[in-house]
Amino acid sequence: MPSIVRTRFAPSPTGYLHIGGVRTALFCWLFARRNGGQFLLRIDDTDQERNVESALAPILHGFRWLGMDWDEGPDVGGPHAPYYQSQRLPQYQAAAEKLLAAGVAYRDYATPDELQAERELAQQEKRPFLYSRRWMAETATDQKRFEADGRQGVVRLKMPREGKLVIHDLVRGDVEFDWAREQDHVVQRADGTCLYHLASVVDDHDFQISHVIRAEEHLSNTPRQIFIAQSLDYPLPEYAHLPFVAEPGSKNKLSKRKLDKYLKNRDFAQLNEHGWKIAQAIGFSTAAETFNPVIVDFYEQVGYLPDAIINYLLLLGWSYDDKREFFSREEMIANFSLERVTKAPASFDAKKLWMFQDHYMQALPMKQKVARMVPYLQKAGLLSSPPPCDVAEKLTRIITAAGDRIKVSGDILAYADFFFADKIVYDSQAVEKNIGNPGATALLAKFKDRLSTVEPFEVGPLEQALHQFMADEQIKVGDIIHALRVAITGKAVGPGLYDCLAILGRETSLARIQSTLDQYGQASGAA
RNA sequence: GGCCCCGUCGUCUAGCGGUCUAGGACACUGGCCUUUCACGCCGGUAACACGGGUUCGAGUCCCGUCGGGGUCACCA
Numbered sequence: 001m002p003s004i005v006r007t008r009f010a011p012s013p014t015g016y017l018h019i020g021g022v023r024t025a026l027f028c029w030l031f032a033r034r035n036g037g038q039f040l041l042r043i044d045d046t047d048q049e050r051n052v053e054s055a056l057a058p059i060l061h062g063f064r065w066l067g068m069d070w071d072e073g074p075d076v077g078g079p080h081a082p083y084y085q086s087q088r089l090p091q092y093q094a095a096a097e098k099l100l101a102a103g104v105a106y107r108d109y110a111t112p113d114e115l116q117a118e119r120e121l122a123q124q125e126k127r128p129f130l131y132s133r134r135w136m137a138e139t140a141t142d143q144k145r146f147e148a149d150g151r152q153g154v155v156r157l158k159m160p161r162e163g164k165l166v167i168h169d170l171v172r173g174d175v176e177f178d179w180a181r182e183q184d185h186v187v188q189r190a191d192g193t194c195l196y197h198l199a200s201v202v203d204d205h206d207f208q209i210s211h212v213i214r215a216e217e218h219l220s221n222t223p224r225q226i227f228i229a230q231s232l233d234y235p236l237p238e239y240a241h242l243p244f245v246a247e248p249g250s251k252n253k254l255s256k257r258k259l260d261k262y263l264k265n266r267d268f269a270q271l272n273e274h275g276w277k278i279a280q281a282i283g284f285s286t287a288a289e290t291f292n293p294v295i296v297d298f299y300e301q302v303g304y305l306p307d308a309i310i311n312y313l314l315l316l317g318w319s320y321d322d323k324r325e326f327f328s329r330e331e332m333i334a335n336f337s338l339e340r341v342t343k344a345p346a347s348f349d350a351k352k353l354w355m356f357q358d359h360y361m362q363a364l365p366m367k368q369k370v371a372r373m374v375p376y377l378q379k380a381g382l383l384s385s386p387p388p389c390d391v392a393e394k395l396t397r398i399i400t401a402a403g404d405r406i407k408v409s410g411d412i413l414a415y416a417d418f419f420f421a422d423k424i425v426y427d428s429q430a431v432e433k434n435i436g437n438p439g440a441t442a443l444l445a446k447f448k449d450r451l452s453t454v455e456p457f458e459v460g461p462l463e464q465a466l467h468q469f470m471a472d473e474q475i476k477v478g479d480i481i482h483a484l485r486v487a488i489t490g491k492a493v494g495p496g497l498y499d500c501l502a503i504l505g506r507e508t509s510l511a512r513i514q515s516t517l518d519q520y521g522q523a524s525g526a527a
Numbered sequence: 528g529g530c531c532c533c534g535u536c537g538u539c540u541a542g543c544g545g546u547c548u549a550g551g552a553c554a555c556u557g558g559c560c561u562u563u564c565a566c567g568c569c570g571g572u573a574a575c576a577c578g579g580g581u582u583c584g585a586g587u588c589c590c591g592u593c594g595g596g597g598u599c600a601c602c603a
Contacts, residue, residue: 010603012602012603044603045603046602046603047602047603085603112601115601123528126528126529127529128528128529128530128599129529129599154601156601172532172533175531175532176531177530177531178530181529181530181531181599182530183599183600185600185601186600186601187601188601189601190601191601193601195600195601195602195603196602196603197603199603200603215597216531216532216533216596216597217596217597217598218597218598218603219531219532219597219598220530220531220532220597220598220599221598241532243532243533244596244597246596248538249537249538250595250596251533251534251595251596252595252596253596253597267538267554312539315539315540315552316539317539318540319539319540319541320541321541321551322540322541322542322550322551322552323541323550323551323552324551325539325540325551325552325553342539342540343532343533343534344532344533344534344595344596345533345595345596345597346538346539346540347538347539348538349538349539349553349554351538351553351554352538352539352552352553352554353553354553355552355553355554356553358566362566402565403565403566404565404566404567405564405565405566406565407565415564415565430563434563466562477562478562478563480562481562481563482562482563484562485562485563491563491564492563492564493563493564493565494563494564494565495563495564495565496562496563497562497563498562
């Protein structure tokens with residue numbers, strides 16, 4: 001029997017795509033692609049009410065942005081549609097009936113209070129809780145009797161109370177469980193709706209999933225799922241339980257709830273702050289819960305590259321060897337294997353992600369850089385829409401001058417806004433430090449005259465002119481250059497000074513120096 | 528607490544009995560380069576959780592201890 005590899009990722013429609021979920025999905029996707037199989041998306045919305053579509057949209061969008069395509073699932077459909085659990089209730093109910101008929105499940109009429117009482121008693125007596133099955137209806141007569149009492153029945157699994165189960169996990173090896181520790185879990189509610197474990201097993205079978213690859217928190221659920229599958233005569237899929245993505249600097253599972261805690265991690269906080277600055281500059285209004293480095297959308301908005309995120313995530317729990325870290329999509333598909341997945345949780349490291357982003361951004365062809373950065377300038381109101389036709393040429397010069405200072409597309413605003421702005425914004429600290437004394441402004445005024453004669457107004461001649469000026473005035477380069485930078489850019493940091501001057505052009509450069517002198521020269525001179 | 532999983536530099540990891548006086552990457556750090564910042568280059572600090580076995584030989588195998596985590600729902 002030639003078996004086709006089919007993996008799935010099963011998000012709940014929560015409204016956002018979690019970075020830990022992406023890592024798990026990535027491994028599923030890679031495994032399928034590596035083995036020439038299929039990767040599907042199934043929507044676990046048994047619990048959801050309305051708005052599934054709107055809560056799902058950001059998740060699908062995130063996967064698309066990252067370049068992770070699915071062969072079957074929402075939007076793309078497929079031979080096993082629907083791929084929404086909320087639309088598959090009949091299948092689950094039929095499975096529940098089969099379990100009942102086979103005697104591996106029973107109708108149970110215990111009230112929640114009665115069950116709770118049994119639990120507490122077990123706890124008092126310090127023994128593991130196991131349901132007494134006191135309200136189990138084994139016959140139609142029992143059923144009628146309980147129902148006559150006004151009780152409501154659910155369907156429970158009748159788990160084995162002896163023996164062992166060995167799971168052959170592709171990541172963890174053999175894992176052993178005692179059947180007697182497993183609870184009689186409810187698989188169907190009194191209202192006929194079904195619970196996750198039943199649904200999941202039925203779907204994995206119906207969708208012909210060959211490898212259930214998921215995060216390790218599901219490992220302890222696996223026995224009951226295997227019990228259901230075996231009882232339904234389903235062939236068992238292979239299982240692989242991946243380590244989860246842990247919080248920065250800890251081994252706890254990364255979750256969106258503990259953002260405050262993560263922000264105490266310096267690297268994480270820096271990444272977050274950097275993103276928020278860009279979001280503010282482009283007028284992207286959002287909330288902390290949905291815009292932070294745990295959520296994929298954060299990276300898209302700020303201008304990260306999907307390849308960088310994916311490459312970083314690939315190394316979170318997987319490695320190729322002791323040297324190689326950079327992988328193209330083709331290379332990761334060609335080399336991925338579950339054998340090389342790590343067993344221990346891997347914590348999220350903002351700095352390492354940053355390194356990958358830097359790498360991929362520097363490797364990006366100039367045309368693509370320009371295309372990616374134009375929207376940021378537009379959103380910040382520095383560039384019209386559509387952009388002027390000569391903007392590509394100017395931007396190319398600017399981006400080249402800014403060089404590797406630009407790590408994400410949104411950084412164009414931090415390093416190049418002054419090229420586009422009519423009036424520059426002065427950084428007060430930079431002004432104070434570099435222009436806040438009469439000597440500096442005097443030199444600035446003198447050099448301004450010198451600048452008006454430089455011909456052509458390009459990097460080489462500009463540099464020559466400045467050196468000549470230094471010789472004439474008997475000053476060092478530091479005596480003039482910092483003031484000059486602040487005068488034309490408003491900032492203390494940025495691309496090379498001659499590049500800035502040349503790109504700005506003579507007219508603008510002179511005007512900016514003049515307005516800086518107007519604004520700060522006299523005040524400090526008088527003081 | 529029961530069950531299950533995990534435990535190599537701060538972090539991600541290599542290591543599948545001898546080639547490990549433990550390798551790489553990120554971070555940190557000293558220096559060089561430099562008009563700022565960023566980059567680049569050279570160097571440095573830093574780990575096998577602990578204790579018993581097995582073996583000629585253990586980071587690598589076994590047991591125990593300790594530590595961390597996951598899970599114990601009519602959530603997914």
